[in-house]
Amino acid sequence: MTQSVFVLNLDRRSDSDVLAYGGAVVAAMKDNHFFPGNWGDPGLNWPVLNASCEGFRDSYQAALAHDSHKIALRTEARRNFTDLLKRTATYVEFTANGNTEMLHSSGFEMRPETTRSPATAPGPVLDLRGNPTEHSGRIELHATRTPGAQAYEMQSTTIDPSTMGDNPGWAHHPVLFSVQRIIIDNLPVGFVWVRLRAANSIGFGPWCSPVRVLVL
Numbered sequence: 001m002t003q004s005v006f007v008l009n010l011d012r013r014s015d016s017d018v019l020a021y022g023g024a025v026v027a028a029m030k031d032n033h034f035f036p037g038n039w040g041d042p043g044l045n046w047p048v049l050n051a052s053c054e055g056f057r058d059s060y061q062a063a064l065a066h067d068s069h070k071i072a073l074r075t076e077a078r079r080n081f082t083d084l085l086k087r088t089a090t091y092v093e094f095t096a097n098g099n100t101e102m103l104h105s106s107g108f109e110m111r112p113e114t115t116r117s118p119a120t121a122p123g124p125v126l127d128l129r130g131n132p133t134e135h136s137g138r139i140e141l142h143a144t145r146t147p148g149a150q151a152y153e154m155q156s157t158t159i160d161p162s163t164m165g166d167n168p169g170w171a172h173h174p175v176l177f178s179v180q181r182i183i184i185d186n187l188p189v190g191f192v193w194v195r196l197r198a199a200n201s202i203g204f205g206p207w208c209s210p211v212r213v214l215v216l
Contacts, residue, residue: 006089006108010082015060018078019053021109022085026053028107029088035106039091040151040175049084056081090177094151097201122148122198122205125179130194130213137187139213141194143179146205149198152176156184156194161210170195187215 010018029035029046038045056077063074089108096102103110123146130141146152155170176182179196193210 004089005093005103005111007111008086008089008108010085015074015078018082019057019060022053022056022081025085025088025107026050028105032105034102035092035095038174039088040094040177042174044084044087044091049088052077052081052084087177090150094175094177094199094201120148121203122146122200124206125152125196125198125208128179128194128196128208128211130211132214132216134216135185136216137189138183138185139187139192139194139215141179141182141184141211141213143182143196143208145179146198148200149205150177150200152179152196152198153204154182154194154196155207156187156192157210158188158190158192160191161193161195189215191215 010021013021026046026049029049031046056074059070059074059077063070088106092103092106092108096106125146126144128141128143130139132138133140152175154173154176156173157164157169157171159169173184176196184192184194191212192215193212195207195210197207198205
């Protein structure tokens, strides 16, 4: 597994340390021209990260009264904020692709060996599988994490790939940073074929074999 260029250790930091660390990241990422808009997916961007930071800060202050309910709320707020910080760190690393100026601009603490890169591109994505869901036009996919991968590219098509010939009809989807659970919406009823490939700072791995999934 490729080691992150950032020093996180968020699970072992105190609440006050997480607030200080995360607050520095929130400040650095605001209006950061290297990382505009959504950060890899629509659910990850500066307003979301900032709101989570403020929510954790408020719940931390409220829990100082040692109320058990407020402590539980603080724990949940911390979990949400640290999860967003980890996802942001992954996005920054993948987007920066070794550019130290971009990495330093993010506010994350960097390891001394930041110039180290993976030795090779990642291998193929394994065990991709998918199922329809109770929501019309939605499918759910799962796969095994690829060693050395920092992100994943996904494509889909409603055309049987075996009949495409020289006229590929693959549609691109937002970059993924996890393949444990993937949701695709707004698909037409019928069959859809999906494929994935892993990526890191060296390059892309091979496309996996397309998986056919029924869309209800």
